[in-house]
Amino acid sequence: MFGLSELAIILIVLIAVLAAKKLPDLARSAGKSAHILKAEARAIKEAENAGKATGAGRGEGSGEAPAPRVIRGEAVARDTTGGGGENGGQRA
Template structure:
């Protein structure tokens, strides 16, 4: 009877044979997905424009700075 290591080796060989048959199809679909992703990223960059790429000055929110030793203000 087969032991665990022999069964694992057989499964590994079967998986390798199946992967070799599907490898061209997998690489082709990965290439298509990469081209689509690059095209979409390029379209988003063109849509945003160069002015939107730089961050703005931000927003100032008025408030009070409280130190560590200061007690909280009561309203």
């Protein structure tokens, strides 16, 4: 019978044969994703280093919590008429 490594090789070859048209696109998108991930990790590291350099007395060591992140959103008007909506104006 086949062992686990032989089955894995057969599966890889089968996928390569059946998905030969899509593999270059998949590899390209995986490379772009890895590049973006590395850039973001580098930016976070630089931001942490810059934060430590500028705010020497603040942060984890001084007992102060870092400032919360503000995510700007969009204001949406609420429907106060009681009609319509997902459940036909009835409260759940």
